Amino acid sequence: METRILRHNNNNSTAIRCTPSSISLLLLVMSSILLPTTNAMTEIDMGTTLVALKFDNGVVVGADTRTSASGYVSNKLAQKIHKITSPAMEDEKDNDNGSDDDDDDSLSCVICRSGSAADTQWLCQELTTDLWERKYRYCQKTSVRQVAHFLRHLMRQQGESSLQASLICAGCDEQEAKIFTIAPSGTLLEEDVFAVSGSGSTILLGHLDSLKMSMTKGDDGLYSEEEAVELVTKLLRLSIERDGSSGGLIRLVVMQKGKKLREITVYPDAPSSTQLEMNIPGFANAEAI
Numbered sequence: 001m002e003t004r005i006l007r008h009n010n011n012n013s014t015a016i017r018c019t020p021s022s023i024s025l026l027l028l029v030m031s032s033i034l035l036p037t038t039n040a041m042t043e044i045d046m047g048t049t050l051v052a053l054k055f056d057n058g059v060v061v062g063a064d065t066r067t068s069a070s071g072y073v074s075n076k077l078a079q080k081i082h083k084i085t086s087p088a089m090e091d092e093k094d095n096d097n098g099s100d101d102d103d104d105d106s107l108s109c110v111i112c113r114s115g116s117a118a119d120t121q122w123l124c125q126e127l128t129t130d131l132w133e134r135k136y137r138y139c140q141k142t143s144v145r146q147v148a149h150f151l152r153h154l155m156r157q158q159g160e161s162s163l164q165a166s167l168i169c170a171g172c173d174e175q176e177a178k179i180f181t182i183a184p185s186g187t188l189l190e191e192d193v194f195a196v197s198g199s200g201s202t203i204l205l206g207h208l209d210s211l212k213m214s215m216t217k218g219d220d221g222l223y224s225e226e227e228a229v230e231l232v233t234k235l236l237r238l239s240i241e242r243d244g245s246s247g248g249l250i251r252l253v254v255m256q257k258g259k260k261l262r263e264i265t266v267y268p269d270a271p272s273s274t275q276l277e278m279n280i281p282g283f284a285n286a287e288a289i
Helices: 020-034 087-096 117-136 144-158 201-214 225-242
Strands: 003-009 012-018 050-055 058-064 067-069 072-075 081-085 108-116 165-172 177-182 188-191 194-197 250-256 262-266
Touching: 050 108, 050 165, 050 177, 050 225, 058 108, 058 165, 058 177, 058 225, 081 117, 081 250, 108 117, 108 144, 108 250, 117 144, 117 165, 144 165, 144 177, 144 188, 165 194, 165 250, 177 194, 194 201, 201 225, 225 250, 225 262
Parallel strands: none
Antiparallel strands: 003 012, 050 058, 050 194, 058 250, 067 072, 081 108, 108 165, 165 177, 177 188, 250 262
């Protein structure tokens, strides 16, 4: 069976003979060009809320636990805070190996991830590999600033359009507590008191701006540890209530110079209780999931 297709050119008509197989091939080529691909996997996105806040002797960071693929919640209990190292962890490793080497005992650092889950996981894995090489091959100490600059270097190497990642690098080293933000373009900024990132950050910026005038507590103009933990918890609660890409639990990590980092899990919908630690509604000493 043949099909005739008339082609008009300069008032002349030409008949083109097409078989069913050739028509099917033509339609297939046109659909691949004009129509979007439907069998491609949807990128797992960490649309999220990340908060970091300095207090008088350290820094506290917090994040929600929801990841999504398009409009589908793919994971309710994701871990968005990547721990680099901590004093107690290094002590345990050294004791197990029978060594007294404590080069990195002064470093406690975390990376808060938002953007593409695959891209941010790759960045953290490359960072971990580099830090282990620095310590065990070259016996070099690492600071929070060096961690942030290494991440910036990785992101600029890949190019602005290659990676979908926005990071907060925070921690304590031999000098003091530090907070850095790293934009998808590789722009690195050091923050004075606090940093927010992710899809829920726009909801919190106005509230944080209103609190700037009150951030004058303590001898060095910072909150106490209890007040900082309570404020970060409140900010994440506000974001979870309004941002559709933020949800699940609230994970907090508290870091102080020379001390083991402390992890806190908060259940946003739990009832208030003054008997819980720090009087934070929904506070729980649950282990990280």
